[in-house]
Amino acid sequence: MDLSSLSLAKNEIKEELKTADSLAAIENLRVKFLGKNGVLKRLTAELASLSVEDKKQVGLVINEIKQEVETGLALATEQLSTQHKADSLEDFVKTLPGKKPEIGHLHVTTQAIREIVEVFKPLGFTRVRHPEIDWEYYAFEALNIPATHPARDEWETFFIDAPVDPKMSRQVITPHTSNGQIREMLKGDLPIRMLNISRCGRRQSDISHNPTFFQFEGLVVDKGINISHLKGVLNYFAKNFYGPDRQIRLRPYDFRFTEPSFEIDISCGICGGVGCKLCKGGWLELGGAGMVHPNVLIAGGVDPTQYSGFAFGWGVERVYMMKSGTRIDDIRHLLGNDLKFLEQF
Ligand SMILES: [Zn+2]
Numbered sequence: 001m002d003l004s005s006l007s008l009a010k011n012e013i014k015e016e017l018k019t020a021d022s023l024a025a026i027e028n029l030r031v032k033f034l035g036k037n038g039v040l041k042r043l044t045a046e047l048a049s050l051s052v053e054d055k056k057q058v059g060l061v062i063n064e065i066k067q068e069v070e071t072g073l074a075l076a077t078e079q080l081s082t083q084h085k086a087d088s089l090e091d092f093v094k095t096l097p098g099k100k101p102e103i104g105h106l107h108v109t110t111q112a113i114r115e116i117v118e119v120f121k122p123l124g125f126t127r128v129r130h131p132e133i134d135w136e137y138y139a140f141e142a143l144n145i146p147a148t149h150p151a152r153d154e155w156e157t158f159f160i161d162a163p164v165d166p167k168m169s170r171q172v173i174t175p176h177t178s179n180g181q182i183r184e185m186l187k188g189d190l191p192i193r194m195l196n197i198s199r200c201g202r203r204q205s206d207i208s209h210n211p212t213f214f215q216f217e218g219l220v221v222d223k224g225i226n227i228s229h230l231k232g233v234l235n236y237f238a239k240n241f242y243g244p245d246r247q248i249r250l251r252p253y254d255f256r257f258t259e260p261s262f263e264i265d266i267s268c269g270i271c272g273g274v275g276c277k278l279c280k281g282g283w284l285e286l287g288g289a290g291m292v293h294p295n296v297l298i299a300g301g302v303d304p305t306q307y308s309g310f311a312f313g314w315g316v317e318r319v320y321m322m323k324s325g326t327r328i329d330d331i332r333h334l335l336g337n338d339l340k341f342l343e344q345f
Pocket of ligand 1: 268269270271272273274275276277278279280281282283
């Protein structure tokens with residue numbers, strides 16, 4: 001082995017590298033030159049038989065060849081991959097329709113909440129927020145609902161498994177939004193026109209009840225508030241939310257936190273008042289309303305000889321279902337997460 005034959009070999013290798021036009025060809029050349037029994041291994045082994053002076057010079061050339069081979073193989077690989085990309089672009093059909101991204105929208109309950117807020121806004125009602133898990137005191141006691149009342153039974157209300165407070169008693173998932181009445185009055189900022197909307201929980205599940213639902217609670221406290229104000233506000237809501245063809249009726253009822261109390265009904269939007277499996281008699285119960293009980297005013301720190309008020313607490317889902325054109329025959333669909341259902345709204 002001498003330097004001239006080596007440089008000849010170097011040129012031949014360079015030429016051969018140019019022929020690598022496939023991954024298989026590149027791999028073959030790699031094995032041929034750099035492999036265990038490759039050309040470079042063989043040349044390096046032959047170095048042993050050379051003089052010290054020749055070893056240096058020949059060693060340098062062998063190193064050059066090795067770098068040449070490595071660079072050549074890397075270059076060939078890169079060219080091949082660029083070529084591959086260009087080929088796949090040729091397969092791209094520009095006129096083929098693209099995939100449309102799925103665009104969602106607000107849940108029907110959120111839409112209903114926003115609509116309700118808008119209806120009450122011109123009357124001066126402001127949306128407020130109060131705890132959805134609250135002490136039994138705010139959810140029942142302060143609302144004139146004694147410990148013996150059936151609503152405070154384990155089978156009616158979700159109680160939280162947490163330490164009991166001697167004054168506030170147990171914690172509950174609020175079964176209504178009326179705890180907000182007490183908390184709002186305790187702010188001491190009179191007069192009040194609030195709309196408290198939040199999630200509630202009750203141990204019930206059937207065609208017209210979900211264990212989790214939303215309520216909106218209206219509370220007005222001011223001097224000289226009487227029952228005509230209550231009727232006026234509810235009529236205003238019915239006209240603006242449901243339209244002029246729906247009817248409202250007030251039935252005397254008994255609630256602990258209002259006196260007098262009413263159950264507010266609306267004519268069924270599915271059967272038009274004839275009677276169907278949802279309404280059973282042509283009327284649907286919207287929810288309770290009434291004049292705030294003096295004991296509740298006192299619990300809220302309000303003097304009942306100076307102030308009076310009215311309140312109503314209705315289910316958001318129920319109210320929305322009764323809206324004209326909304327043909328939901330089972331309230332549980334609303335929490336079912338079935339897109340085929342939800343996409344309709
Ligand atoms: Zn009906």
